[in-house]
Amino acid sequence: MAFDCDLFVIGGGSGGVRAARMAAATGARVQLAEESRMGGTCVIRGCVPKKLMVYASSFRELPGQARAYGWDIPDGNFDWPAFRTTLHTELDRLEGVYRKLLTGSGITIHDSRARLVDPHEVELADGRRISAKHILIATGGRPERPDVPGAAAGMVSDDIFNMDRLPASILIVGGGFIACEMAGILQGLGVKVTQFYRGAQILRGFDDEARGMVAEAMKAQGIDLRLGSNVAAIGPRGGFGAGMAAPVSEQAVAPAVGEGPFSVQSTTGTVCDVEAVLFATGRRPNTAGLGLEELGVKLGRRGEVVVDAYSQTAVPSVYAIGDVTNRVNLTPVAIREGMAFSRTVFEGVPTPVDHDLIPSAVFTQPELGTVGLTEEAAREAEPIEVYATSFRPMRTAFAGTQDRVLMKLIVSQATRRVLGCHIVAPEAGEMIQLAGIAVKMGATKEQFDQVCAVHPTMAEELVTMRNPVRKG
Known part of the structure; x- marks a missing residue:
């Protein structure tokens, strides 16, 4: 044919x-x-x-x-x-x-x-x-919108780049990387940000210690992060009085995307007044x-x-x-x-796709870079050692800020291979790209230690941690 x-x-x-x-x-x-x-x-x-x-x-x-x-x-x-x-x-x-x-x-x-x-x-x-x-x-x-009354009036990630103006305040719904990145971006641009996430901690699937540090940094920046909370309904501002029930139909809400201001009723019973709502609840x-x-x-x-x-x-x-x-x-x-x-x-060369040990970064502020297993996943697989350090980076410490960074290696006790690397720091995405090469090659902790440190840098801590902080 x-x-x-x-x-x-x-x-x-x-x-x-x-x-x-x-x-x-x-x-x-x-x-x-x-x-x-x-x-x-x-x-x-x-x-x-x-x-x-x-x-x-x-x-x-x-x-x-x-x-x-x-x-x-x-x-x-x-x-x-x-x-x-x-x-x-x-x-x-x-x-x-x-x-x-x-x-x-x-x-x-x-x-x-x-x-x-x-x-x-x-x-x-x-x-x-x-x-x-x-x-x-x-x-x-x-992007998806959740099935809650008034959800049609909220924005999704596709809409953010086309806003005519920045809202004075916004509710971001979700706890994944898009939600957390947008929270940091909009807060940095001067928007008052509230973030709802239904789970116990943001960035599910990432290393617990790393995502905890990101969450604390977001709160320190002024983001009103409310865990264990989700949207029950969205209505026009003032549409929910204290104790009022959520509307049962779309007729009670603003008709078009982004046409606030809104009152948002949470699943915990509180009411949040904002100019805009962004759903980052999955794709x-x-x-x-x-x-x-x-x-x-x-x-x-x-x-x-x-x-x-x-x-x-x-x-x-x-x-x-x-x-x-x-x-x-x-x-x-x-x-x-x-x-x-x-x-x-x-080309006639059967080539399967390699999805193992893929480095990635979450562009929160500070960034989260990761490759390999989290501490939690590695601990379930085999006995491990955890090498970690947290400190104030020189650049911002000199300026008097309390920002902290995290460098963390997960190491197999049996093979000494570095099973995972997690970095929370400015430019963590740049660092994890290079660390990912070593992890992908199967480098051991001792091979990391053999590399001379570049001083003074944040990344030098990846090759200077000598004693594990915990084993398991």
Whole structure:
């Protein structure tokens, strides 16, 4: 059978674009459809704009620190419209770069939604059908709103970068990395932040000691972090009096996203008045309406595409990578999955995806960098030693602040391998990238100790901790 192309990619995010370009480099005929903006979640409404907002928010503390070092610098005011204009200009530029990379690789772009109608055929929004030998699903994920009265009026992470103005106050709902990052960003930009999380501690799944330190730092910055609390209902300001019940229908709430001010009733019975609400309560794989189940592609309980070690679905001609598979939802992982897919299918080199020992960072303030096992997970697996130190970093200690950092290594008693590394500190993301190389290589604690310290730095503590603080 003659196909219109060798590969059709649905989704123009980082994973889909990398897979498409690598396949095209082998001489394959490639087409790609994207219904929104090229670059996907990471470039347009995720990692990149988020990190730029982290940078913007961090300048708030710099004048005070600079004065401690002798600089005569006054405090300033943040101009959200000016920043947003520059931010969107940068995102436009990056989208243009992605388009040039695709067209320069000879890939045909369709600015359209696409769905599968056959194991070898997709249909675009205008009704055109295109046949392909292989189809790759790379549609990513989408943010969710909880099922509570008034939730439609709250923002999700996609909305943050398009606000006309900064609210004076905001309630952030959630305790994952998006919620905690946004709490630090908005607090740093001058917004009064309240954060609800239904669990006992934020950043579930991360090392307990590390996430506890992040939580304490957030509180010290002025974030009103309320654990064991969730949203029961959202209404217009003043809509809940003391002891009043939550509304039972959407008719009682503001009709449009972000049109506050709001009163928010919590599950603990308190009422919180804020100008805006942000839901950061999870993301769901973006598989709705793609025609997958009708063709026999298996989906998991959250709608994720079920794939094997080579990213192949139950339908042999259909593959999936990235967040839509809900394996490890990180941009570099999606890119690696795209590379492995191309090597397997178009280079004839079967390449399973390696999801072991992936470094990651949470861009709270301070940042949390992590690779490998948490203390809790390692302790369940085998006897371990824990090496940890917490101290005030030189830069901010000189300025009189009480900020603290954490350096922590989890070590196997039997093999002496470093099973996990956890850092809470400014620029922890930069440090964990390098520490991750050693952990991935299987370095032992003694090999860490053989490395001469770089002094004076925060990271030198990773190679100077001699005695374990506890064993188990």
